[in-house]
Amino acid sequence: MAKNNKQYMTMKLSDKTGVIECRMWDNVEKFADKFNQGDFIAVTGIVNKYRDNLQVVLKDIKKVDDTNIDLRQFVQASEYDLDEMVENLFEFINSMEGKYIKKLLKKMFNNAYILESYKMSPAGVKLHHAFLNGLLEHSLSVASLCDKMVTHYRDELEIPINRDLVIAGALLHDIGKIYELDYEKGFKYTTEGQLIGHVVIGYQLMSDIANLIEGFPYKVKMHLGHIILAHQGRLEYGSPKTAMSMEAFIVHSADELDSKINMLKNNIPYMDEKNTDRVWSPFLKNLDSNYAVNSTDDISKLKDSDISERRRYLELELKKLNGDKNAKEKTPHKSLF
Numbered sequence: 001m002a003k004n005n006k007q008y009m010t011m012k013l014s015d016k017t018g019v020i021e022c023r024m025w026d027n028v029e030k031f032a033d034k035f036n037q038g039d040f041i042a043v044t045g046i047v048n049k050y051r052d053n054l055q056v057v058l059k060d061i062k063k064v065d066d067t068n069i070d071l072r073q074f075v076q077a078s079e080y081d082l083d084e085m086v087e088n089l090f091e092f093i094n095s096m097e098g099k100y101i102k103k104l105l106k107k108m109f110n111n112a113y114i115l116e117s118y119k120m121s122p123a124g125v126k127l128h129h130a131f132l133n134g135l136l137e138h139s140l141s142v143a144s145l146c147d148k149m150v151t152h153y154r155d156e157l158e159i160p161i162n163r164d165l166v167i168a169g170a171l172l173h174d175i176g177k178i179y180e181l182d183y184e185k186g187f188k189y190t191t192e193g194q195l196i197g198h199v200v201i202g203y204q205l206m207s208d209i210a211n212l213i214e215g216f217p218y219k220v221k222m223h224l225g226h227i228i229l230a231h232q233g234r235l236e237y238g239s240p241k242t243a244m245s246m247e248a249f250i251v252h253s254a255d256e257l258d259s260k261i262n263m264l265k266n267n268i269p270y271m272d273e274k275n276t277d278r279v280w281s282p283f284l285k286n287l288d289s290n291y292a293v294n295s296t297d298d299i300s301k302l303k304d305s306d307i308s309e310r311r312r313y314l315e316l317e318l319k320k321l322n323g324d325k326n327a328k329e330k331t332p333h334k335s336l337f
Contacts, residue, residue, distance in 0.1 A: 013043065013056070014186075015074045021050075024058040031061045038185030040064040040074070066185075071132065075186070078133035085136050086119060092143050092171060098164045100216050101224070105168060108175075108209055117178035125187045127286055128259040128266075135177055138258060143170035145254035153250075161246050165220070169227030169251040176202030176228075199238055203228045227251050264291060 009024040009032060022045070024031065035041050045058040078085070089109065096102040109115050123129030123138040146166045154161040179201050180193030192201065203225050210221045226248055232239040233252045243249040263286060280290045 009058070013041075016072065016076050020054055020056055022056040022058050024061070026059075034061060035063045040066045040069055071184075075183070076131040078131060078137045080133075080137055082119060082133055082136075085133070085140055086115075088140050089136065089171070092140075092147075092167055096164045096167060098220070100213065100220060101164045101168050103213055104206070104210055104216070104224075105171065107213065108172070108206075114175075114178065118175065120183065121178050121181055122183055122187050123174060123177060123259075125181065125189065128262040130187060130266075132183065135174055138262070139171050139174060141258045142173065142251070142254045143167055145258060146170045146250055149250050149254065153246075159246070161250070162223075165223055165227065165247045166250050168224055169231070169247060170254065172202060172206055172224070173228055173231040173251055173255055174198060174202065175205055176200070179205075197238060199229060199232065199240065223247070231255050260287060263287060 006025075007028045009022075009028045011022045012019050013022055014020070022043070040063070042062045042064050043056070043058050044060045045056040047054055047056050049055070093102060093105045093109065096105065109118065118139075119136050120132055121136075122131055122134040124134065129135065129138040146169075147163075150161050150163045150166055153159045154163065176198030177193075180190060180196075180198035182188050182190050182193075206228060207221060207225060210216045210224075223245065226241060226245065230239050230241045230243040230248045231252050233243060233256060235242065243252045263284070280292060283290050
C-alpha cells in the first residue's frame with residue numbers, strides 16, 4: 001500500500017543478463033492474479049532511475065506460455081560448449097581401467113534422464129556454479145584436478161592411489177544434485193533436497209545402480225560410497241563422514257578448491273570506474289575472509305605499509321627505553337599508526 005492508500009505492485013524481473021526492480025502503480029487489481037512467482041511474462045513499461053538504480057514502471061503484464069521457452073535466455077548458463085563437456089565426460093569414463101567401475105559409470109550416464117539432468121543442473125542455488133550446466137562444468141573441473149593430482153602423487157611420488165576410484169568419485173560426488181535442485185523456473189531446492197540432501201541421495205543412486213551390475217565388487221562400492229559421503233569434508237558441512245582414504249581426500253580437496261575458486265570468480269565485485277578505490281571485497285562468510293579484488297591486475301593499488309619506517313621508529317624508542325641519550329630523531333616525529 002502506497003502513502004496515498006493506493007495499492008501498488010513490486011517485483012523483480014530477471015533474464016540471463018541480470019535482475020531489475022519493477023513497480024506498477026496503476027491497475028494493480030487487474031494484473032495481480034494473472035501470474036505467479038517463477039512464471040515467464042511479457043511486460044511493457046518505462047525505464048527510469050531511482051536512487052541511482054534502473055527501475056521499470058510497468059504498464060502491462062502478460063503471462064507467456066513456457067512450452068517453447070529456451071531457458072538459457074533467462075538463466076545464466078556455462079560459458080563452455082555443452083557438447084564438448086559431454087564428450088569430455090565420456091572420455092574420462094572410457095579412460096578407466098577397471099571393468100566394473102567403468103560399467104557403473106556407463107550405466108549411470110547412458111540413462112537418458114540422468115544424463116540430461118546432469119547436463120542441465122546447476123551445482124548450487126547461489127554459492128558456486130549456480131548456473132545451467134554448472135553441475136557438469138564443476139564435476140569435470142574436479143575430475144581434471146583429481147587427474148593431475150593422481151599424476152603427481154601416484155606417478156611422480158609413487159604413492160599408491162586408485163585412479164579409477166578418484167575419477168569416478170569426482171564425476172559422481174555431486175550426482176545427487178540432479179534430484180536436490182529444481183532449475184525449471186529459477187534455482188531452488190526440491191523437497192527431497194531439503195529433507196535428504198544431495199550427499200545421501202548421490203550415495204543411494206550410485207549404490208542402486210551398482211546393485212544392478214552382476215558381480216559388482218562390494219569393496220569397490222563401499223569405497224566409492226565413502227568418497228561420495230565424505231566429499232564435503234566436514235560433518236558440519238553436511239558430510240556424514242570425513243575423508244578416511246587417500247582417494248576420498250583427493251576428491252574432497254579438489255571439490256573444495258574448485259567451488260571456492262568459482263565463488264571468487266563469480267561473487268567478488270570487480271573494480272570499475274565508479275569504484276576505483278575498492279581494493280578488498282566485503283567479508284565473504286562462506287570463504288571466511290575478505291579477498292583482494294582483481295588482486296593480480298590491481299596489486300599496485302594496495303597501499304605500501306611503511307614497514308621500514310615503522311621499524312626505524314620502534315628501534316629508536318627501544319634505544320630511549322634502554323637509556324641511550326644519543327637516540328634522537330632528526331625530524332619531529334609524525335605518528336605512523
